[in-house]
Amino acid sequence: xxxxxxxxxxxxxxxxxxxxxxxxxxxxxxxxxxxxxxxxxxxxxxxxxxxxxxxxxxxxxxxxxxxxxxxxxxxxxxxxxxxxxxxxxxxxxxxxxxxxxxxxxxxxxxxxxxxxxxxxxxxxxxxxxxxxxxxxxxxxxxxxxxxxxxxxxxxxxxxxxxxxxxx
Amino acid sequence: xxxxxxxxxxxxxxxxxxxxxxxxxxxxxxxxxxxxxxxxxxxxxxxxxxxxxxxxxxxxxxxxxxxxxxxxxxxxxxxxxxxxxxxxxxxxxxxxxxxxxxxxxxxxxxxxxxxxxxxxxxxxxxxxxxxxxxxxxxxxxxxxxxxxxxxxxxxxxxxxxxxxxxxxxxxxxxxxxxxxxxxxxxxxxxxxxxx
Amino acid sequence: xxxxxxxxxxxxxxxxxxxxxxxxxxxxxxxxxxxxxxxxxxxxxxxxxxxxxxxxxxxxxxxxxxxxxxxxxxxxxxxxxxxxxxxxxxxxxxxxxxxxxxxxxxxxxxxxxxxxxxxxxxxxxxxxxxxxxxxxxxxxxxxxxxxxxxxxxxxxxxxxxxxxxxxxxxxxxxxxxxxxxxxxxxxxxxxxxxxxxxxxxxxxxxxxxxxxxxxxxxxxxxxxxxxxxxxxxxxxxxxxxxxxxxxxxxxxxxxxxxxxxxxxxxxxxxxxxxxxxxxxxxxxxxxxxxxxxxxxxxxxxxxxxxxxxxxxxxxxxxxxxxxxxxxxxxxxxxxxxxxxxxxxxxxxxxxxxxxxxxxxxxxxxxxxxxxxxxxxxxxxxxxxxxxxxxxxxxxxxxxxxxxxxxx
Numbered sequence: 001x002x003x004x005x006x007x008x009x010x011x012x013x014x015x016x017x018x019x020x021x022x023x024x025x026x027x028x029x030x031x032x033x034x035x036x037x038x039x040x041x042x043x044x045x046x047x048x049x050x051x052x053x054x055x056x057x058x059x060x061x062x063x064x065x066x067x068x069x070x071x072x073x074x075x076x077x078x079x080x081x082x083x084x085x086x087x088x089x090x091x092x093x094x095x096x097x098x099x100x101x102x103x104x105x106x107x108x109x110x111x112x113x114x115x116x117x118x119x120x121x122x123x124x125x126x127x128x129x130x131x132x133x134x135x136x137x138x139x140x141x142x143x144x145x146x147x148x149x150x151x152x153x154x155x156x157x158x159x160x161x162x163x164x165x166x167x
Numbered sequence: 168x169x170x171x172x173x174x175x176x177x178x179x180x181x182x183x184x185x186x187x188x189x190x191x192x193x194x195x196x197x198x199x200x201x202x203x204x205x206x207x208x209x210x211x212x213x214x215x216x217x218x219x220x221x222x223x224x225x226x227x228x229x230x231x232x233x234x235x236x237x238x239x240x241x242x243x244x245x246x247x248x249x250x251x252x253x254x255x256x257x258x259x260x261x262x263x264x265x266x267x268x269x270x271x272x273x274x275x276x277x278x279x280x281x282x283x284x285x286x287x288x289x290x291x292x293x294x295x296x297x298x299x300x301x302x303x304x305x306x307x308x309x310x311x312x313x314x315x316x317x318x319x320x321x322x323x324x325x326x327x328x329x330x331x332x333x334x335x336x337x338x339x340x341x342x343x344x345x346x347x348x349x350x351x352x353x354x355x356x357x358x359x360x361x362x
Numbered sequence: 363x364x365x366x367x368x369x370x371x372x373x374x375x376x377x378x379x380x381x382x383x384x385x386x387x388x389x390x391x392x393x394x395x396x397x398x399x400x401x402x403x404x405x406x407x408x409x410x411x412x413x414x415x416x417x418x419x420x421x422x423x424x425x426x427x428x429x430x431x432x433x434x435x436x437x438x439x440x441x442x443x444x445x446x447x448x449x450x451x452x453x454x455x456x457x458x459x460x461x462x463x464x465x466x467x468x469x470x471x472x473x474x475x476x477x478x479x480x481x482x483x484x485x486x487x488x489x490x491x492x493x494x495x496x497x498x499x500x501x502x503x504x505x506x507x508x509x510x511x512x513x514x515x516x517x518x519x520x521x522x523x524x525x526x527x528x529x530x531x532x533x534x535x536x537x538x539x540x541x542x543x544x545x546x547x548x549x550x551x552x553x554x555x556x557x558x559x560x561x562x563x564x565x566x567x568x569x570x571x572x573x574x575x576x577x578x579x580x581x582x583x584x585x586x587x588x589x590x591x592x593x594x595x596x597x598x599x600x601x602x603x604x605x606x607x608x609x610x611x612x613x614x615x616x617x618x619x620x621x622x623x624x625x626x627x628x629x630x631x632x633x634x635x636x637x638x639x640x641x642x643x644x645x646x647x648x649x650x651x652x653x654x655x656x657x658x659x660x661x662x663x664x665x666x667x668x669x670x671x672x673x674x675x676x677x678x679x680x681x682x683x684x685x686x687x688x689x690x691x692x693x694x695x696x697x698x699x700x701x702x703x704x705x706x707x708x709x710x711x712x713x714x715x716x717x718x719x720x721x722x723x724x725x726x727x728x729x730x731x732x733x734x735x736x737x738x739x740x741x742x743x744x745x746x747x748x749x750x751x752x753x754x755x756x757x758x759x760x761x762x763x764x765x766x767x768x769x
Contacts, residue, residue, distance in 0.1 A: 024700045025460050053590050055703070059718050059727040066699075074716070076703055076731075080587055080601070083608045087703060108590030111739040119424075129370055134417035134768055135280070136245050137367060143279050143425060150422075150429055152279025156244045157287075162251055164290040164330035199390060201397050201419055202765050203444035206488070207525060210514075213507035228391070243768070246397060246418045249389050275437060278422030299525055 001084060003028045006048060013043055029074075029087040037090045038100040041075060045105050050077035050086055053102070056112035058120045062146040071097050071122060092122060101127035119144035187320030190234070190260065191313040192222035197233035199253060202240030204267040204299040216302035221309050230256040235312070238291075239299075241269030242282045254289050260324035262316070264308055265291045268298040286335035372403055372411050382410065387753065389418045396764035398738070400753070407749045412742040416767055423769040427728030431694050432458045432532050433669065435728065440526040442730065443766040445488045446481035448474075448517070449708040451530040456611060457704035457715035461697055462667055464533050468655040471613040473539055474530065476547065476650050477520075478612065478706075479643040483554070484513045485709035485761070486594075486636040493633065493758030494565055497574045502564045509557045512550045519543045532695070533668035534660030547651050554644050562637060575629035579744040579756040582627060589743070590736050593711025595760055598635040599627035605707035616653075619646050629759035667695060694723025703731075710734055710761055734766040 007021050010030060017040075020031040032040050044050045055076035061067035069091035077086045092099065101124035102109045113124045114133040121142040124130055132139065139155065141148050196218075200208050211218050218224050227233045230253045242250055254263070265285055268274035271294045273283035285291060292315060295308040319326065371384065388399035397418035403411035426438050432455075439454045440447040452474050459466065466474075491506030514524040520539050521527035529536050565571050581591070586599040596603060604621045606614045622638040624631035660668045663681060669688055674681030687693045697719040705714030711733030718727035737760045744756050 024698075025463065025702060027701075027703055029701075052587050054592075054705075054712065055714060055716065055729075055731040057716060057729045057731075059729070064718075064720050064726055072718075074701075074703075076714075076716070080603065083603075085703075106590065107585075107588050107743075108736060108739065111735065112590075115735070131367070131370065132417075134420040136417070143422065148279070150278055150425055156279060156282055159244070159247050159251075159282075159288050161288045161333045161335065162254065162290065163333050165328045166255075166331070203441055203525065205396055206444055209492075210507060210511065213511075214504045215508060215511045240396075241419070241421055243418060243420050245420065246389065249418070253390055275441075276421045276426070278425055281421045301524065 001048070001079070001082060006030075006084075006086060009048060010040070010043070013047075014040060026085075027087055028085065029089055031089045031091070034090045034092055034099060037075075037088070038102065041077075041088060041102055042105055044077055044086065044088065048079070048086075049081060050079050050084075052078040052080055053106040053108050053112075054078045054085070056102075056109055056116065058116045058122060058144075060120060060144065060146045070094050071120060073099060073116065073122065075102070097122040098125060099123075100125050101130075103127055118142070121145070182322045183320060184317075186322040187317050190320060191316040194221075194223040194235045194262075194309070194312070195225050195227050195233045196223055196235045196237050197230050197253070197257065198226055198228070198239065199236050199250065200239045201242060201246060202269065204239035204270070207299040207302060208237060208239045208266065208305065211302040211305050216306065218306065218309070221306060221313070223309055230254075231258065233257055234261045236261065236263045237266050237305075238263065238270045238285050239266040241267075241274065241276050242285050243280050244282055245280075247282055247288055250285065251289060259327060260320070262292045262312055263290060264293045264295060264305075264312060266295045266305060266308070267300055268296060271296065274298055284336065288335070290330070290334060367401075367413070367415060370413055371401055381405065385750070389415075396762075398762065398764055398767065400741075402745075402750065402753075404750065407751075409745050409748055409750060409753075412745050414738060414741055416738065416764075418768065419764045420768040421765075424728055424730060427725055427730075429724065431723045432725070433688075435725070436528050436530060437526070440528055441765060442732070442769065443485075443708065443710060443713070443734070443763045444526070445763060446485040446709045447526050448477040448529055449481040449485075449706070450713065451528065452478050452612070453704075453706040453708060453713045454715055455530045455532060456706050457702060457717055458532055460704040461700065461702045461717055461719060462532070462695065464661060464665070464667060466533070466612075467658055467661055468613075469538075469657045470534050470659045472650050472654045473535060473659070475613040475617070476647055476654075477517075477529065479646045479650075480513050480516060480547075482643045482709045483640050484510055486640050489758070489761040490561065490565070490633060490636055493575075493629075493755070493761075494561075494568075494571060496754035496758050497571050499565060499568050499571050502561050505557055505561050505564070509554065512546075512553065516543065516546050516550060519546055531660075531669055533665065534658075537671075538659050544651060544654075547647065551644055551648055551651075554640075558637070558640060558644075565633075572630065574752070575633060575755050575759065578629045578748060578752045579759060580626070580628045581740065581744060585743070586627070589740055591711070591740065592736075593707070593709070593733055594622075594635045594639060595632055595711065595737055595740075597622060598624045598632040600625045605705060605712060609705075611706060613650060614646075617646050617649050619643075629755050632759040688723075697721055697723065705731065708733060710763070710766070711737065730766075730769060732766045732769060734761070734763045735769075738762050738767055 022029050058073045071092040074087050074089040116122050118132045118134050265271045270285050293308045293312045297304050385402045389397045399415040401413040402409050427435050436451050439450045442450050487506040487510050491503040494502040517527045518524040520543050521529045581599045583600040586596045586601050602623050619642045622635050624635050663670045670681040670684050675685045699721045701718045703716045705712045714731035716729035717725045720726040
């Protein structure tokens with residue numbers, strides 16, 4: 001199944017939606033509206049046989065010129081039988097970036113969604129255990145957002161030093 | 168008279184020497200291995216470089232049985248309370264080697280999550296440079312520590328209790344403006360809590 | 363929605379579950395190899411619930427990737443999966459070169475292939491050796507580490523650094539390899555088979571090792587696909603997928619090798635797959651080392667993506683200008699304003715990079731697809747129902763590298 005067939009299948013199934021197809025090098029992408037992302041992904045999994053979720057992550061487009069939306073979330077899918085890849089991408093905006101969870105489709109999405117929540121603050125509805133994964137629970141910021149500085153906001157200095165005698 | 172004779176400190180200095188001599192050849196390292204340097208630490212313990220030539224081969228993973236903490240690798244802020252607690256659990260006399268650039272100064276990881284040098288939060292005796300240091304460098308660090316123990320050790324290890332001021336570098340000056348800086352709760356109870 | 367770790371831990375205080383107890387495992391524990399933490403709920407010795415807690419080595423790699431240029435970020439990527447550093451470099455520059463649409467020279471392709479396979483052996487030796495160490499077979503660990511030292515020597519010969527070579531550059535390599543490097547690899551290949559046979563014998567005839575890993579932590583093929591598992595772990599469960607064959611990159615198209623798979627999906631078969639993959643890697647190295655093409659290692663300087671060598675910087679105006687262009691902070695590479703995902707088969711599985719480019723020489727977003735992170739999510743699934751002594755076996759078999767796990 002090549003990209004044209006995938007295109008045909010998707011446009012036939014979701015004729016009422018605006019799907020934006022593009023290709024760059026060997027990456028094939030479809031940009032979908034955030035509201036119907038779960039529908040499209042479950043169609044891709046069950047009908048188009050993209051059975052493996054290779055990657056799920058996000059980017060913050062705050063400083064990127066010409067970007068209409070703040071967050072982009074991509075799902076990188078793989079068809080195990082013929083090795084075809086497809087990247088499904090969607091955009092979100094402040095305030096309250098929110099997406100449906102794909103945990104029911106792919107169990108592998110569990111930690112990837114938690115990481116996106118941890119780093120970008122995008123919440124996934126229906127995720128069974130959505131809490132911070134890499135940073136401590138007490139952390140207040142979302143560090144991979146572009147408005148968060150590389151060297152942090154002083155969190156890393158905030159510990160009590162031990163002297164040699166108290167041990 | 169007799170007491171005056173004892174005061175000539177012949178016996179005392181000899182015991183100090185003896186105790187330090189024993190200690191320096193029976194270091195029990197606690198491998199606080201967090202990252203890449205931990206692999207070089209393992210290589211130092213393995214056959215080619217063979218740390219046991221210097222009397223420090225008995226790696227013990229329980230801090231209660233160790234007297235040398237080798238912090239190998241960068242320490243993220245979630246790990247600082249863990250490191251401090253492990254340091255406090257080790258019995259006196261104890262020493263600390265900061266292995267590698269990341270543990271000593273943060274190295275290439277000048278980011279929001281990495282502590283810029285463990286000496287800001289615990290006392291450090293020997294710094295081993297390198298990213299990661301070669302096993303030979305770590306061995307040299309251990310030899311230097313042995314010299315330090317031989318030169319400064321006393322039998323009851325009371326010299327440590329006098330050092331009750333923070334000796335490491337001062338906290339980093341805030342890069343962000345104070346009104347912008349966010350102070351996350353410092354102890355990160357969730358990562359060290361024994362539930 | 364649980365917000366903190368404490369909320370996620372099952373309540374053991376109610377009357378029908380009060381026989382359960384909770385054990386905290388890590389963050390500093392010998393069987394975790396590096397830093398990760400498990401909160402296990404136990405019924406006697408049987409694990410009924412496991413919560414991994416990670417992030418103890420989170421150091422902001424991806425944030426750094428947004429601030430360092432394509433060549434600088436190599437030093438950081440190196441430290442990601444630190445038991446196979448060059449594999450990460452190759453993967454990162456594979457993505458960058460795909461973004462810039464660069465075709466490497468044949469010599470670089472072969473040298474990178476050899477390095478990738480050496481790193482696979484490096485990784486698998488550490489994984490098998492350390493797993494054996496945790497399961498009570500100390501000697502195999504020493505044998506494995508002795509062989510790893512040889513690979514470190516080879517890295518040092520090529521680049522000057524024995525552990526983190528930072529050897530690749532956009533469009534080429536740091537420098538060319540010499541004859542001593544090739545001699546060292548030939549010696550390594552000769553020695554490898556004997557040590558490999560020794561390790562095999564030491565472990566396969568070790569009843570304790572076999573007994574503790576056989577039938578433990580079984581992962582079925584369906585679960586492996588559903589949980590995004592790649593690499594040797596997926597292949598041990600019967601997923602016949604290897605990017606070296608499926609999406610050939612570097613010189614893998616010209617070389618003859620097999621993909622090692624198993625069907626059982628337990629710790630023992632994961633170990634067997636790794637041991638056998640090393641033999642295949644040695645086969646690749648043997649073929650590649652005898653067929654290294656001659657020629658330049660860097661692509662043409664006029665493509666304006668590759669750092670020129672010292673001679674041309676000092677002796678020619680084009681080289682000087684090119685060097686200046688790539689090293690000034692406001693110049694660097696000109697990239698298409700696009701996004702790209704590219705992946706290679708790292709020893710642990712599919713290591714991919716998703717680069718969002720804003721047209722400059724610094725990635726706008728450098729997402730890593732870390733195999734360890736995705737594999738560690740498996741852990742609760744694999745360990746539930748087993749005993750607490752199986753934890754080191756399962757952890758060792760999925761080869762968690764904390765720096766890649768947390769980044």
